[in-house]
Amino acid sequence: MENLISKKDLLEAANISYGQLYRWKRKNLIPESWFIRKSTYTGQETFFPRDDMLLRIEKIKSLKDDLSLDELADMFSPSPALTSLSAEELTKRNIVSNTSLEMYISHHGTTNSFNFNQLLTLYVLDKLLQTGEVNRSEGLDLLDVLAKHSQNLKSNESELIFIRKMGVSFFILTPEPAKLFVESQAKIIVHYKLNQFTEELKLKLS
Amino acid sequence: MEKTANKNISISGSGTSSGGEYNQVKVNGSAHINGDLTCEEFKCNGSAHIEGNMTTETAKINGSTHIEGDIDAKEMTINGSADIDGNLFCKELKVQGSSSVKGDLKGKEIIIRGSASVQGNVSCEEVDVKGQVKIKGDCEAESFEAHGNFKIDGLLNAGTIDIELLRHCEAKEIGGENISVKKTRDSSGFKKLIKFFMSNHNDQLTAEVIEGDHLYLEHTHAEIVRGNTIEIGPGCVIKRVEYKTSLEVNESTKIGAQEKI
CATH class of the missing domain: 1.10.1660.10 (Multidrug-efflux Transporter Regulator; Chain: A; Domain 2)
Incomplete structure:
Protein backbone atom coordinates (compact mmCIF):
# COMPACT_ATOMS: atom_id res chain seq x y z
CA MET A 1 0.00 0.00 0.00
CA SER A 77 -22.15 4.49 6.25
CA PRO A 78 -22.65 2.55 3.02
CA SER A 79 -26.06 1.39 4.14
CA PRO A 80 -28.81 3.27 2.39
CA ALA A 81 -30.76 5.99 4.11
CA LEU A 82 -34.44 5.28 4.43
CA THR A 83 -35.89 7.74 2.01
CA SER A 84 -38.03 7.66 -1.02
CA LEU A 85 -38.82 10.57 -3.26
CA SER A 86 -41.23 11.10 -6.09
CA ALA A 87 -40.11 12.09 -9.57
CA GLU A 88 -41.60 15.53 -9.10
CA GLU A 89 -39.68 16.20 -5.93
CA LEU A 90 -36.49 15.01 -7.56
CA THR A 91 -36.57 17.65 -10.24
CA LYS A 92 -38.06 20.29 -7.99
CA ARG A 93 -35.24 19.90 -5.49
CA ASN A 94 -32.78 19.81 -8.33
CA ILE A 95 -31.21 16.53 -7.26
CA VAL A 96 -30.97 15.15 -10.78
CA SER A 97 -31.61 16.66 -14.18
CA ASN A 98 -34.74 16.05 -16.22
CA THR A 99 -32.78 14.34 -18.97
CA SER A 100 -31.41 11.67 -16.66
CA LEU A 101 -34.81 11.16 -15.10
CA GLU A 102 -36.41 10.62 -18.52
CA MET A 103 -33.69 8.17 -19.47
CA TYR A 104 -34.19 6.25 -16.26
CA ILE A 105 -37.95 6.13 -16.68
CA SER A 106 -37.79 5.06 -20.31
CA HIS A 107 -35.39 2.29 -19.34
CA HIS A 108 -36.95 1.05 -16.10
CA GLY A 109 -40.55 2.22 -16.58
CA THR A 110 -42.36 4.79 -14.47
CA THR A 111 -42.42 4.56 -10.73
CA ASN A 112 -44.28 6.73 -8.27
CA SER A 113 -41.42 6.97 -5.85
CA PHE A 114 -37.75 6.16 -5.92
CA ASN A 115 -36.10 4.30 -3.08
CA PHE A 116 -32.54 5.03 -2.06
CA ASN A 117 -30.91 2.47 -4.33
CA GLN A 118 -32.85 3.74 -7.33
CA LEU A 119 -31.97 7.28 -6.39
CA LEU A 120 -28.32 6.35 -6.21
CA THR A 121 -28.41 4.79 -9.66
CA LEU A 122 -30.10 7.89 -10.97
CA TYR A 123 -27.61 10.13 -9.26
CA VAL A 124 -24.60 8.25 -10.64
CA LEU A 125 -26.09 8.42 -14.14
CA ASP A 126 -26.78 12.11 -13.84
CA LYS A 127 -23.33 12.84 -12.52
CA LEU A 128 -21.57 11.00 -15.33
CA LEU A 129 -23.78 12.56 -18.00
CA GLN A 130 -23.29 16.03 -16.62
CA THR A 131 -19.53 15.75 -16.52
CA GLY A 132 -19.66 14.55 -20.12
CA GLU A 133 -17.75 11.42 -19.25
CA VAL A 134 -20.37 9.15 -20.78
CA ASN A 135 -22.86 9.67 -23.59
CA ARG A 136 -26.53 8.71 -23.67
CA SER A 137 -26.15 5.18 -24.98
CA GLU A 138 -23.36 4.50 -22.55
CA GLY A 139 -25.65 5.84 -19.85
CA LEU A 140 -28.09 3.07 -20.70
CA ASP A 141 -25.32 0.51 -20.28
CA LEU A 142 -24.63 2.02 -16.89
CA LEU A 143 -28.27 1.62 -15.89
CA ASP A 144 -28.05 -2.02 -16.93
CA VAL A 145 -24.95 -2.85 -14.99
CA LEU A 146 -26.16 -1.04 -11.86
CA ALA A 147 -29.56 -2.72 -12.04
CA LYS A 148 -27.99 -6.16 -12.35
CA HIS A 149 -25.21 -5.92 -9.83
CA SER A 150 -25.81 -3.13 -7.36
CA GLN A 151 -27.26 -5.53 -4.79
CA ASN A 152 -23.85 -7.22 -4.62
CA LEU A 153 -22.12 -3.99 -3.68
CA LYS A 154 -22.83 -3.58 -0.03
CA SER A 155 -19.31 -2.80 1.09
CA ASN A 156 -17.77 0.54 1.81
CA GLU A 157 -15.21 0.22 -0.89
CA SER A 158 -17.12 -0.58 -4.05
CA GLU A 159 -15.85 1.17 -7.13
CA LEU A 160 -17.15 2.04 -10.54
CA ILE A 161 -14.77 2.06 -13.47
CA PHE A 162 -15.45 3.09 -17.04
CA ILE A 163 -13.03 2.20 -19.81
CA ARG A 164 -13.02 3.13 -23.46
CA LYS A 165 -10.88 1.75 -26.24
CA MET A 166 -11.21 2.93 -29.83
CA GLY A 167 -14.81 3.98 -29.40
CA VAL A 168 -15.86 0.81 -27.60
CA SER A 169 -16.72 1.33 -23.97
CA PHE A 170 -17.64 -0.73 -20.96
CA PHE A 171 -18.30 -0.43 -17.23
CA ILE A 172 -16.74 -2.43 -14.42
CA LEU A 173 -18.16 -2.65 -10.92
CA THR A 174 -15.99 -4.02 -8.18
CA PRO A 175 -16.78 -4.67 -4.52
CA GLU A 176 -13.11 -4.18 -3.55
CA PRO A 177 -10.80 -1.30 -4.37
CA ALA A 178 -9.07 -2.16 -7.60
CA LYS A 179 -5.83 -1.09 -9.15
CA LEU A 180 -6.02 -1.35 -12.92
CA PHE A 181 -3.40 -1.56 -15.59
CA VAL A 182 -4.72 -1.24 -19.13
CA GLU A 183 -3.21 -1.54 -22.53
CA SER A 184 -1.96 1.62 -24.10
CA GLN A 185 -4.93 2.29 -26.40
CA ALA A 186 -7.47 1.77 -23.65
CA LYS A 187 -8.33 4.71 -21.48
CA ILE A 188 -9.79 4.69 -18.01
CA ILE A 189 -12.34 7.47 -18.25
CA VAL A 190 -13.65 7.33 -14.72
CA HIS A 191 -12.72 5.52 -11.55
CA TYR A 192 -15.09 6.44 -8.73
CA LYS A 193 -15.69 5.15 -5.26
CA LEU A 194 -19.41 4.45 -5.06
CA ASN A 195 -19.42 5.49 -1.45
CA GLN A 196 -18.54 8.99 -2.56
CA PHE A 197 -21.81 9.14 -4.51
CA THR A 198 -23.68 7.74 -1.53
CA GLU A 199 -22.31 10.49 0.69
CA GLU A 200 -23.05 13.24 -1.82
CA LEU A 201 -26.55 11.99 -2.37
CA LYS A 202 -27.30 11.68 1.34
CA LEU A 203 -26.09 15.23 1.78
CA LYS A 204 -28.35 16.46 -1.01
CA LEU A 205 -31.32 14.60 0.41
CA SER A 206 -30.87 15.77 3.98
CA MET B 1 -44.14 -21.30 17.55
CA GLU B 2 -47.36 -21.02 19.45
CA LYS B 3 -48.30 -17.49 20.30
CA THR B 4 -49.22 -17.31 23.94
CA ALA B 5 -48.83 -13.60 24.64
CA ASN B 6 -50.27 -12.36 27.91
CA LYS B 7 -49.65 -15.75 29.45
CA ASN B 8 -47.20 -16.50 32.16
CA ILE B 9 -44.97 -19.46 32.84
CA SER B 10 -43.94 -20.27 36.33
CA ILE B 11 -41.72 -23.25 36.90
CA SER B 12 -41.25 -24.33 40.49
CA GLY B 13 -39.47 -27.59 40.82
CA SER B 14 -38.20 -28.91 37.56
CA GLY B 15 -39.82 -28.27 34.22
CA THR B 16 -39.41 -27.95 30.49
CA SER B 17 -41.00 -25.46 28.13
CA SER B 18 -40.78 -25.03 24.40
CA GLY B 19 -40.28 -21.28 24.37
CA GLY B 20 -42.60 -18.81 22.72
CA GLU B 21 -44.13 -15.48 23.67
CA TYR B 22 -45.09 -14.80 27.24
CA ASN B 23 -45.78 -11.98 29.60
CA GLN B 24 -43.91 -13.22 32.63
CA VAL B 25 -41.48 -16.11 32.97
CA LYS B 26 -40.50 -17.16 36.47
CA VAL B 27 -38.18 -19.98 37.38
CA ASN B 28 -37.86 -21.02 41.00
CA GLY B 29 -36.44 -24.48 40.52
CA SER B 30 -34.75 -25.71 37.43
CA ALA B 31 -36.03 -25.05 33.95
CA HIS B 32 -35.07 -26.07 30.47
CA ILE B 33 -36.44 -23.98 27.60
CA ASN B 34 -36.11 -25.59 24.21
CA GLY B 35 -36.52 -22.63 21.89
CA ASP B 36 -36.50 -18.86 21.58
CA LEU B 37 -38.14 -16.98 24.39
CA THR B 38 -39.85 -13.59 24.16
CA CYS B 39 -41.29 -12.08 27.28
CA GLU B 40 -41.89 -8.90 29.25
CA GLU B 41 -40.26 -10.11 32.40
CA PHE B 42 -37.82 -12.92 33.05
CA LYS B 43 -36.89 -13.90 36.56
CA CYS B 44 -34.74 -16.82 37.52
CA ASN B 45 -34.15 -17.75 41.14
CA GLY B 46 -32.97 -21.26 40.46
CA SER B 47 -31.28 -22.47 37.34
CA ALA B 48 -32.41 -22.01 33.78
CA HIS B 49 -31.10 -23.25 30.48
CA ILE B 50 -32.38 -21.63 27.31
CA GLU B 51 -31.60 -23.29 24.01
CA GLY B 52 -32.20 -20.23 21.90
CA ASN B 53 -32.42 -16.45 21.97
CA MET B 54 -34.15 -14.40 24.58
CA THR B 55 -35.88 -11.06 24.07
CA THR B 56 -37.23 -9.41 27.15
CA GLU B 57 -38.00 -6.03 28.74
CA THR B 58 -36.47 -6.93 32.08
CA ALA B 59 -34.40 -9.86 33.20
CA LYS B 60 -33.35 -10.63 36.72
CA ILE B 61 -31.06 -13.55 37.34
CA ASN B 62 -30.61 -14.46 40.96
CA GLY B 63 -29.59 -18.04 40.36
CA SER B 64 -27.73 -19.30 37.36
CA THR B 65 -28.75 -19.07 33.74
CA HIS B 66 -27.21 -20.38 30.57
CA ILE B 67 -28.38 -18.99 27.24
CA GLU B 68 -27.22 -20.59 24.03
CA GLY B 69 -28.21 -17.67 21.81
CA ASP B 70 -28.38 -13.87 22.00
CA ILE B 71 -30.09 -11.78 24.64
CA ASP B 72 -31.87 -8.55 23.86
CA ALA B 73 -33.04 -6.83 27.02
CA LYS B 74 -33.90 -3.32 28.14
CA GLU B 75 -32.89 -3.89 31.70
CA MET B 76 -30.94 -6.77 33.12
CA THR B 77 -29.63 -7.50 36.58
CA ILE B 78 -27.39 -10.45 37.27
CA ASN B 79 -27.01 -11.28 40.92
CA GLY B 80 -26.02 -14.87 40.39
CA SER B 81 -24.27 -16.07 37.30
CA ALA B 82 -25.10 -15.86 33.63
CA ASP B 83 -23.40 -17.52 30.69
CA ILE B 84 -24.34 -16.20 27.28
CA ASP B 85 -23.06 -18.02 24.22
CA GLY B 86 -24.17 -15.29 21.81
CA ASN B 87 -24.30 -11.50 21.98
CA LEU B 88 -25.79 -9.43 24.75
CA PHE B 89 -27.68 -6.25 23.87
CA CYS B 90 -28.86 -4.51 26.96
CA LYS B 91 -29.64 -0.86 27.65
CA GLU B 92 -29.03 -1.05 31.35
CA LEU B 93 -26.93 -3.93 32.57
CA LYS B 94 -25.96 -4.50 36.16
CA VAL B 95 -23.73 -7.41 37.04
CA GLN B 96 -23.41 -8.05 40.74
CA GLY B 97 -22.49 -11.67 40.43
CA SER B 98 -20.63 -13.04 37.50
CA SER B 99 -21.34 -13.10 33.83
CA SER B 100 -19.62 -14.31 30.72
CA VAL B 101 -20.50 -13.34 27.17
CA LYS B 102 -19.04 -15.24 24.22
CA GLY B 103 -20.10 -12.64 21.66
CA ASP B 104 -20.26 -8.84 21.79
CA LEU B 105 -21.74 -6.74 24.53
CA LYS B 106 -23.65 -3.64 23.46
CA GLY B 107 -25.53 -1.33 25.72
CA LYS B 108 -26.01 2.11 27.14
CA GLU B 109 -25.10 1.79 30.75
CA ILE B 110 -23.06 -1.08 32.08
CA ILE B 111 -22.41 -1.40 35.78
CA ILE B 112 -20.17 -4.19 37.00
CA ARG B 113 -19.87 -4.83 40.70
CA GLY B 114 -18.80 -8.45 40.43
CA SER B 115 -16.96 -9.97 37.54
CA ALA B 116 -17.64 -10.00 33.84
CA SER B 117 -15.84 -11.47 30.87
CA VAL B 118 -16.56 -10.72 27.23
CA GLN B 119 -14.97 -12.59 24.34
CA GLY B 120 -16.00 -10.06 21.71
CA ASN B 121 -16.14 -6.26 21.72
CA VAL B 122 -17.87 -3.99 24.20
CA SER B 123 -19.55 -0.78 23.09
CA CYS B 124 -21.77 1.45 25.15
CA GLU B 125 -22.05 4.93 26.61
CA GLU B 126 -21.04 4.36 30.19
CA VAL B 127 -19.01 1.61 31.77
CA ASP B 128 -18.63 1.61 35.52
CA VAL B 129 -16.51 -1.19 36.98
CA LYS B 130 -15.98 -1.82 40.64
CA GLY B 131 -14.85 -5.37 40.39
CA GLN B 132 -13.19 -7.23 37.63
CA VAL B 133 -13.67 -7.22 33.89
CA LYS B 134 -11.96 -9.09 31.08
CA ILE B 135 -12.49 -8.14 27.46
CA LYS B 136 -10.92 -10.06 24.59
CA GLY B 137 -11.79 -7.47 21.95
CA ASP B 138 -12.05 -3.67 22.01
CA CYS B 139 -13.94 -1.57 24.51
CA GLU B 140 -15.62 1.65 23.34
CA ALA B 141 -17.49 4.01 25.63
CA GLU B 142 -18.13 7.68 26.20
CA SER B 143 -17.11 7.24 29.78
CA PHE B 144 -15.08 4.39 31.28
CA GLU B 145 -14.69 4.35 35.01
CA ALA B 146 -12.89 1.49 36.69
CA HIS B 147 -12.05 1.12 40.35
CA GLY B 148 -10.80 -2.37 40.18
CA ASN B 149 -9.14 -4.80 37.94
CA PHE B 150 -9.43 -5.04 34.17
CA LYS B 151 -7.77 -6.73 31.25
CA ILE B 152 -8.54 -5.55 27.74
CA ASP B 153 -6.78 -7.37 24.93
CA GLY B 154 -7.71 -4.77 22.31
CA LEU B 155 -8.21 -1.00 22.32
CA LEU B 156 -9.81 0.88 25.17
CA ASN B 157 -11.36 3.93 23.48
CA ALA B 158 -13.38 6.34 25.60
CA GLY B 159 -14.04 10.05 25.94
CA THR B 160 -13.30 10.08 29.64
CA ILE B 161 -11.22 7.34 31.19
CA ASP B 162 -10.97 7.33 34.95
CA ILE B 163 -9.03 4.44 36.43
CA GLU B 164 -8.19 3.60 40.01
CA LEU B 165 -5.84 0.68 39.83
CA LEU B 166 -6.24 -2.54 41.70
CA ARG B 167 -3.59 -5.18 41.13
CA HIS B 168 -2.30 -5.63 37.63
CA CYS B 169 -4.50 -3.90 35.05
CA GLU B 170 -3.84 -4.30 31.35
CA ALA B 171 -4.95 -2.84 28.04
CA LYS B 172 -3.17 -3.17 24.72
CA GLU B 173 -3.93 0.37 23.63
CA ILE B 174 -5.72 3.25 25.31
CA GLY B 175 -7.09 6.28 23.49
CA GLY B 176 -9.42 9.11 24.39
CA GLU B 177 -9.84 12.73 25.42
CA ASN B 178 -9.27 12.79 29.18
CA ILE B 179 -7.37 9.90 30.69
CA SER B 180 -6.60 9.62 34.36
CA VAL B 181 -4.89 6.64 35.98
CA LYS B 182 -4.42 6.67 39.75
CA LYS B 183 -3.47 4.27 42.45
CA THR B 184 -6.27 3.40 44.84
CA ARG B 185 -5.98 5.71 47.82
CA ASP B 186 -8.41 4.35 50.37
CA SER B 187 -6.92 1.07 51.49
CA SER B 188 -9.74 0.27 53.83
CA GLY B 189 -11.52 -2.96 54.66
CA PHE B 190 -11.99 -5.26 51.74
CA LYS B 191 -9.19 -3.87 49.61
CA LYS B 192 -6.77 -4.19 52.51
CA LEU B 193 -7.79 -7.80 52.86
CA ILE B 194 -7.22 -8.49 49.17
CA LYS B 195 -3.86 -6.80 49.33
CA PHE B 196 -2.92 -8.90 52.33
CA PHE B 197 -3.45 -12.08 50.34
CA MET B 198 -2.03 -10.74 47.12
CA SER B 199 0.87 -8.91 48.63
CA ASN B 200 3.20 -9.61 45.72
CA HIS B 201 0.83 -8.00 43.25
CA ASN B 202 1.48 -4.30 42.88
CA ASP B 203 -1.17 -1.94 41.63
CA GLN B 204 -0.06 -1.23 38.11
CA LEU B 205 -1.28 -0.53 34.60
CA THR B 206 0.45 -1.98 31.57
CA ALA B 207 -0.27 -0.72 28.08
CA GLU B 208 1.62 -0.52 24.81
CA VAL B 209 0.30 2.83 23.63
CA ILE B 210 -1.63 5.53 25.49
CA GLU B 211 -2.88 8.48 23.44
CA GLY B 212 -5.15 11.30 24.50
CA ASP B 213 -5.63 15.05 24.88
CA HIS B 214 -5.14 15.35 28.63
CA LEU B 215 -3.35 12.60 30.49
CA TYR B 216 -2.55 11.99 34.11
CA LEU B 217 -0.74 8.73 34.77
CA GLU B 218 0.48 6.98 37.91
CA HIS B 219 2.10 3.56 38.17
CA THR B 220 1.83 3.02 34.47
CA HIS B 221 4.17 0.93 32.36
CA ALA B 222 3.94 1.86 28.67
CA GLU B 223 5.95 1.86 25.49
CA ILE B 224 4.64 5.14 24.13
CA VAL B 225 2.54 7.90 25.66
CA ARG B 226 1.29 10.70 23.41
CA GLY B 227 -0.87 13.69 24.19
CA ASN B 228 -1.38 17.45 24.43
CA THR B 229 -0.96 18.00 28.13
CA ILE B 230 0.68 15.17 30.00
CA GLU B 231 1.32 14.85 33.70
CA ILE B 232 3.24 11.81 34.80
CA GLY B 233 2.99 10.92 38.45
CA PRO B 234 4.93 8.47 40.59
CA GLY B 235 5.86 4.91 39.75
CA CYS B 236 5.73 5.04 35.94
CA VAL B 237 8.09 3.34 33.52
CA ILE B 238 7.61 4.80 30.04
CA LYS B 239 9.91 4.31 27.10
CA ARG B 240 8.88 7.34 25.12
CA VAL B 241 6.70 10.39 25.69
CA GLU B 242 5.55 12.72 22.92
CA TYR B 243 3.70 15.86 23.96
CA LYS B 244 2.34 18.98 22.31
CA THR B 245 1.63 21.57 24.98
CA SER B 246 3.06 20.58 28.34
CA LEU B 247 4.77 17.76 30.20
CA GLU B 248 5.28 17.39 33.94
CA VAL B 249 7.18 14.45 35.31
CA ASN B 250 7.42 13.18 38.88
CA GLU B 251 10.97 12.52 40.11
CA SER B 252 10.40 8.87 40.92
CA THR B 253 9.42 8.04 37.37
CA LYS B 254 11.57 6.63 34.62
CA ILE B 255 11.17 7.95 31.10
CA GLY B 256 13.32 6.74 28.22
CA ALA B 257 12.93 9.63 25.81
CA GLN B 258 10.72 12.69 25.62
CA GLU B 259 9.95 14.88 22.65
CA LYS B 260 7.89 18.01 22.14
CA ILE B 261 6.07 17.98 18.85
Missing part, protein backbone atom coordinates in the same frame (compact mmCIF):
# COMPACT_ATOMS: atom_id res chain seq x y z
CA GLU A 2 1.50 3.33 -0.92
CA ASN A 3 0.52 6.81 0.07
CA LEU A 4 -0.08 6.20 3.73
CA ILE A 5 0.10 8.81 6.44
CA SER A 6 1.16 8.11 10.01
CA LYS A 7 -1.15 9.06 12.83
CA LYS A 8 1.22 11.74 14.07
CA ASP A 9 1.55 13.40 10.66
CA LEU A 10 -2.18 13.14 10.12
CA LEU A 11 -3.00 14.96 13.34
CA GLU A 12 -0.65 17.73 12.33
CA ALA A 13 -1.80 17.94 8.72
CA ALA A 14 -5.48 18.00 9.67
CA ASN A 15 -4.97 19.99 12.87
CA ILE A 16 -6.98 17.67 15.09
CA SER A 17 -6.23 16.08 18.44
CA TYR A 18 -5.94 12.45 19.54
CA GLY A 19 -9.20 12.85 21.41
CA GLN A 20 -11.08 13.92 18.29
CA LEU A 21 -9.66 11.06 16.26
CA TYR A 22 -10.65 8.49 18.88
CA ARG A 23 -14.09 10.06 19.25
CA TRP A 24 -14.72 9.87 15.50
CA LYS A 25 -13.52 6.30 15.44
CA ARG A 26 -15.93 5.50 18.26
CA LYS A 27 -18.79 7.08 16.38
CA ASN A 28 -17.92 5.05 13.26
CA LEU A 29 -17.09 8.13 11.21
CA ILE A 30 -13.84 6.51 10.18
CA PRO A 31 -13.98 2.91 8.97
CA GLU A 32 -12.02 0.32 10.89
CA SER A 33 -10.26 -0.78 7.70
CA TRP A 34 -8.54 2.59 7.41
CA PHE A 35 -6.57 1.93 10.59
CA ILE A 36 -3.53 0.14 9.25
CA ARG A 37 -1.07 -1.18 11.78
CA LYS A 38 2.58 -1.42 10.92
CA SER A 39 5.73 -2.10 12.85
CA THR A 40 8.24 0.71 12.93
CA TYR A 41 11.38 1.34 14.95
CA THR A 42 9.30 2.92 17.72
CA GLY A 43 7.01 -0.10 17.92
CA GLN A 44 3.57 -0.47 16.43
CA GLU A 45 2.29 2.58 14.63
CA THR A 46 -1.04 3.28 12.99
CA PHE A 47 -1.20 4.52 9.42
CA PHE A 48 -4.10 5.74 7.29
CA PRO A 49 -4.77 6.01 3.56
CA ARG A 50 -3.72 9.64 3.15
CA ASP A 51 -6.16 11.04 0.59
CA ASP A 52 -9.24 9.23 1.86
CA MET A 53 -8.49 10.20 5.41
CA LEU A 54 -7.77 13.88 4.77
CA LEU A 55 -10.90 14.18 2.64
CA ARG A 56 -13.00 12.50 5.30
CA ILE A 57 -11.65 14.72 8.08
CA GLU A 58 -12.25 17.82 5.97
CA LYS A 59 -15.87 16.72 5.51
CA ILE A 60 -16.37 15.94 9.17
CA LYS A 61 -14.94 19.29 10.19
CA SER A 62 -17.07 21.27 7.75
CA LEU A 63 -20.29 19.44 8.60
CA LYS A 64 -20.00 18.79 12.31
CA ASP A 65 -21.50 22.15 13.28
CA ASP A 66 -24.68 21.44 11.34
CA LEU A 67 -25.10 17.73 11.91
CA SER A 68 -24.68 15.59 14.99
CA LEU A 69 -21.96 12.94 14.96
CA ASP A 70 -24.61 10.24 14.70
CA GLU A 71 -26.13 11.91 11.64
CA LEU A 72 -22.67 12.15 10.14
CA ALA A 73 -22.11 8.45 10.80
CA ASP A 74 -25.33 7.69 8.92
CA MET A 75 -24.10 9.74 6.03
CA PHE A 76 -20.76 7.97 5.79
